[in-house]
Amino acid sequence: MNRILAIHPGAAYHCETLEAPRYAHLFDALARPEELGVVDLTRFDIVLAPCRTPASRLAPHRARLNAYLDAGGAIVAMGETDQHLWLPSIRFTSVPTNYWWWLEPGASLGLSIADPAHPLFARIGASDIAWHLHGVFAPPEGARSLIDDAEGRSVLYVDAATTKGRILATSLDPFYHHGSHFMPAATRFLDGFLPWLKEEF
Amino acid sequence: MTNAGGEILLVLSGDGPAPKSFDAPLASSALACVRQTELADARLSAARGVVTTMHLDQIEFARRAEALETFFDRGGRMAFMGHLARPFLPELSPFVPLGAGRRDDFALVALGDHFVFDGLDRARLETRRGVAGFYGRGHAPIPSGGRALTGVGPQAAPINWIWERPAGGAILMHAGNDLWTVCDEPSVNAALAERIVAWCVGATA
Numbered sequence: 001m002n003r004i005l006a007i008h009p010g011a012a013y014h015c016e017t018l019e020a021p022r023y024a025h026l027f028d029a030l031a032r033p034e035e036l037g038v039v040d041l042t043r044f045d046i047v048l049a050p051c052r053t054p055a056s057r058l059a060p061h062r063a064r065l066n067a068y069l070d071a072g073g074a075i076v077a078m079g080e081t082d083q084h085l086w087l088p089s090i091r092f093t094s095v096p097t098n099y100w101w102w103l104e105p106g107a108s109l110g111l112s113i114a115d116p117a118h119p120l121f122a123r124i125g126a127s128d129i130a131w132h133l134h135g136v137f138a139p140p141e142g143a144r145s146l147i148d149d150a151e152g153r154s155v156l157y158v159d160a161a162t163t164k165g166r167i168l169a170t171s172l173d174p175f176y177h178h179g180s181h182f183m184p185a186a187t188r189f190l191d192g193f194l195p196w197l198k199e200e201f
Numbered sequence: 202m203t204n205a206g207g208e209i210l211l212v213l214s215g216d217g218p219a220p221k222s223f224d225a226p227l228a229s230s231a232l233a234c235v236r237q238t239e240l241a242d243a244r245l246s247a248a249r250g251v252v253t254t255m256h257l258d259q260i261e262f263a264r265r266a267e268a269l270e271t272f273f274d275r276g277g278r279m280a281f282m283g284h285l286a287r288p289f290l291p292e293l294s295p296f297v298p299l300g301a302g303r304r305d306d307f308a309l310v311a312l313g314d315h316f317v318f319d320g321l322d323r324a325r326l327e328t329r330r331g332v333a334g335f336y337g338r339g340h341a342p343i344p345s346g347g348r349a350l351t352g353v354g355p356q357a358a359p360i361n362w363i364w365e366r367p368a369g370g371a372i373l374m375h376a377g378n379d380l381w382t383v384c385d386e387p388s389v390n391a392a393l394a395e396r397i398v399a400w401c402v403g404a405t406a
């Protein structure tokens with residue numbers, strides 16, 4: 001079992017997702033972004049930044065997070081966190097979000113599972129990754145994209161090449177939507193994604 | 202001492218710009234933006250009004266109990282948006298989410314008059330592009346002595362209320378998405394934002 005340190009930025013949706021019984025048992029510790037300078041990160045296998053953690057609160061700890069990666073740690077950086085401002089090798093392009101795609105019969109958001117053999121997809125399916133698209137990544141050489149948009153650009157990837165550790169970066173924002181009681185697909189995503197992080201990542 | 206003449210602060214908790222709905226009060230300097238991470242307690246307690254968003258860092262905010270008590274004691278008015286997770290006054294209770302989230306659960310009903318909603322049919326705020334649920338998905342229990350303004354769902358649970366704090370100050374609660382985002386019509390969102398600012402100024406009860 002991986003030991004997970006979840007960063008807790010303190011919005012209501014973070015409180016709900018990180019503290020309520022549904023997922024709280026999966027996090028070994030919670031730390032405020034401002035505590036990243038003093039927490040012993042080496043005690044954890046994964047440091048997780050939930051969606052909508054302001055990058056301005058993570059960037060001051062960039063050097064320490066990079067050192068953690070170079071010591072073999074794993075950072076999971078969820079959507080709307082401006083990863084390019086605090087993690088290495090991130091090439092991110094935001095896209096205009098179509099909040100209404102699902103109102104048209106038969107419409108699709110265009111997201112697809114890029115690597116169906118990956119163990120994550122034994123736990124979540126194509127209907128569990130599609131709510132909104134906020135942006136896309138051009139993953140660095142050697143990274144593995146797990147979810148792509150309709151144009152083949154990555155929406156979730158794992159980069160084990162840039163550092164001695166691993167970075168999972170995604171533009172999906174399920175913590176926000178689940179914690180806002182707003183999006184069943186986001187809850188289904190976390191139902192599979194978080195136990196996968198805990199048990200297999 | 203009162204806060205008459207003090208600032209009206211829009212507390213921004215993310216890195217993005219101020220919502221467009223506030224363009225007019227910001228341009229006229231009726232409203233000032235401040236990043237939550239840069240908000241000094243002294244500025245908070247001296248403000249006349251405070252508007253917070255659904256992205257408020259409530260852990261940090263609740264630690265400001267002393268500054269907030271001073272703010273309210275001096276007559277400060279706060280418009281609170283979103284789900285209250287960390288009550289910052291002893292009279293406040295956490296957000297209560299709706300149950301199943303069926304269409305009927307999102308029905309809105311006016312329970313009381315208030316300047317912010319004056320002339321606005323709540324039905325107009327109930328859906329965006331025909332879809333219900335943006336306005337809010339639960340309620341915040343009303344403190345003793347508070348007055349319900351809008352109910353949600355079959356039980357008309359109070360999603361909007363106003364509470365005059367006995368020791369001073371007032372809270373206008375919107376236990377949902379930021380009130381200036383709930384309508385398809387931008388002019389309605391802007392009107393809601395401007396009225397919130399006017400209420401904070403104290404121009405109306």
